[in-house]
Amino acid sequence: MYTFVLGDNRFQLTSILSTRNTNKSTKATTNIPKTLIKIPLNCTTLNSNTTQTCPSNYPTKFEPAITSSETCPDYFRWIHRDLKVWQKTGITRETLERARPNAHFRLVIKSGKLYVHQYDKAFQTRDVFTIWGILQLLRMYPGQVPDLELLFLCHDRPAIWKRDFNKNRKDSWPPPPLFHYCGHRDAYDIVFPDWSFWGWPEVNIKEWNKLSVALKEGNKRVKWEDRVPYAYWKGNPFVSPIRGDLMRCNFSDKYDPMVRLYAQDWSREIQVGFKGSNLEDQCTHRYKIYIEGNAWSVSEKYILSCDSMTLLIKPEFYDFFIRSMVPMKHYWPIRPNNKCGDLKFAVEWGNNNTEKAQAIGRQGSEYMMKNLEMNYVYDYMLYVLQGYGKLMKLNVTVPENATEVCSETMACPITDGGLIRQCMDDSLVMSPSIKSACDLPKPYGDYDLKKLHKKLQSAERKAEKWTDAYWNSRGQK
Template sequence: MAEHVKHVLGDQTIHGCFSKVGVGRLKGFLSTTTIFIFFFFLLAIAALLNWMDIPIIQGIPLGQARSSEIHHESVEFPFNCSNLVNYPSVFEPKESSTNGTCPDYFRWIHQDLKQWKSTGITEDMIERGKPSADFRLVIVNGTAYVERYRMSYQTRDVFTIWGILQLLRFYPGKVPDLDLLFFCGDDTAIKKRNYKGRYAALAPPVFHYCGEKAALDIVFPDWTFWGWGEVNIKPWEETLRAIKKGNERIKWEKREPYAYWKGNPLVSRDRRLSFMKCNLSAKHDWNVRLYKQDWGQEIQGGFKHSKLEDQCTHSMTLMIQPKYYDFFSRSMVPMQHFWPIRRKNRCKHLKFAVEWGNNHPHMAEAIGKAGSKFIEEALTMRNVYDYMFHLLNEYSKILKFKPTIPPNAQKLCSETTEQGLWKEFMVQSMLKSPSDKPPCALPPPFEPQAIQASLDAKENKTTQTKTWETEYWKN
């Protein structure tokens, strides 16, 4: 979520797949994660720092959407492994409680697992996938075990595992036995080109924070939903509250008429240094204001100048054409949730986008509000946990072997995971009681023609902006 913002805020351009354009996963937006956050994404998300290869130029004011918090009134879990007898082991929601259908982006779960639906997932596939993974996670009888293969960057693996532990607390006894591999790097791990024809059945299933057209990675929410301690990004619920509050500081009509981005130009150096050429100069004003973020100075100064709530106070999100996608971003629509920016000649595209927004303030505001609404309503932490649950549940259905605890695996619980410098972030994101209602209902998979129709509709929207821009530069 946090390179994701779940990417619209923060270091929004990163190379790789983080976005939370969202926040958290921000790796591809100008906002990954792109505000969208990771992107978008105004999306608030994008507010995060991004790691996706998608620069996103930040955006959009958050609307007055409903709260994304998860409220609990039932018994709280103990915070240690030695007192497991007190943990609820069976999920018992209120009988009268019901939950509706999940957001549309949950349909992509079926598509991400399609590669293995006909063959199933064998133990041999798991073994072959180990060289591509940072850790192996096994859940047996509601208890998680992890076998680590290599260190991931910063604490990506730690907070990913922490998030899965919270899922087990949210739906105790409901997450099925499973055995999976997880990769925490930037680029995708399992390339389609290596598994064509007779080799298709050999593709190992590997979970990851983002996907792309040329890869088979199974897309999972990124670690930043539970916090990104190294850059002082708080857990998603707290981050979203702060962004919404910060967004209220400047009324829409009072906002500066420029595209805004702040990040580290030395990350994904070729793309970002090229992008920095769009900044104000003696020769050009592309209607873009770009600011360098020195994380070393920010760490020393207590992160006083990198708060997402101080940056996500502008307008609609401008998303530079992404290579990667987050688990939720495939259901975002250009000209509905964000303005699409092509990579080539991006300075000219950015200038036109800003001019269009300034000349069509009501339409720009509508895009901004729609992006904000998407993030606030579709990307709540309850939906994040429900997405995790359904993805893991569907994945478990295609396992062709009974998961067992690896000899070198470590048993996990909150007590063994929350420790060290990042304990504060973990305590803030820890669920203290189970959900009082069942997960939302997983919608059926897309029909093949529906996926193509969606792609065509998005392309048509993008083509419309190209037509408008061509006319603009002719005049």
């Protein structure tokens, strides 16, 4: 049993797997300045009378040896839009506190130190690895995150819905700022990278740096043309009606549905040590299906990374990177209310247009590998927090019930060699970045957004037109 002390509450997690992989991946260190500062974990030898404390010698300034000359990926342009609702009013203490009923924890950054006041236990280790990720950001860019207070929601669905707030009512405007893993066109939640970028130990998912390398290797095992010419999906069909509805596409006495759908039994996987759930072993089909669960699904980035043409059932929710991906370039769009027919046609089309289908799969995978490197994830976090910090119209204070948290207080007490510590060790930022963050692109203007939406809708209509023509020709539409 692990106990993470976060504020007044003790977050307890039962270890589900004690084995760990001790093989460390190595990275080339050429061209790294000799003055590079190393900040490994400084673990105190603990006994019954001692507790792990935070070191006092963390770097406090960021002085990059290399100035960035690259522009951040396009999805960074959404940061301004996500924060725009508070641009005129700023965020006062009263505005912030109205988000409190929906938050799992309050996070305070003051003078480069991080403090947490936990209100509620999140599912599994979502809160733990979200906080861990922000700690790594502070290690990567010391002194660059301004003093701020934020409230974070760790559930699947957004909580700050537009219908509940009216610009003409002072008692409900502006809406309270709440950080969350996904957004919705009808919600104000501030989108932030999800916990799994630093690992999801409960289901044996590695941190993203390590997993993306494994996925690249997995892609090489089976050439696209030699992959199974069907659409593949494996997951929990019981978390939402839309997934349950997807499973009916698996069976037909009229024609081959061209899909292969499998229910994931996580209890069984835990018992057998996750032998059948390695994501890098699932890049064996030409087509992979993405479908939301209770809301957006963590599986999105893994499915899009497989070189397979992703058949993306049009989502209702979005994460921070998907909004700049383009249908028919990075994935094939599938209508939620016509899943079975759309999926079958997409596979038929792909098998008859293999070069085009392979190109869509490759472009989607390249987007993920190039635009979702961890340095970009950290840069995105940095710009969101910097933009959010500028909106603060309150004195940032550390609550009495908050506790200072650092990498040492989170990782050092875990000594059983389990997957939680493994994920932390693998994702630990060992030194400040040697270069500055990428250059933030200009935000979308109204005209830019209108043009983008028109482009996305045109691509979706093309797929719909081809699909409808296919079924009309068979008298089955």
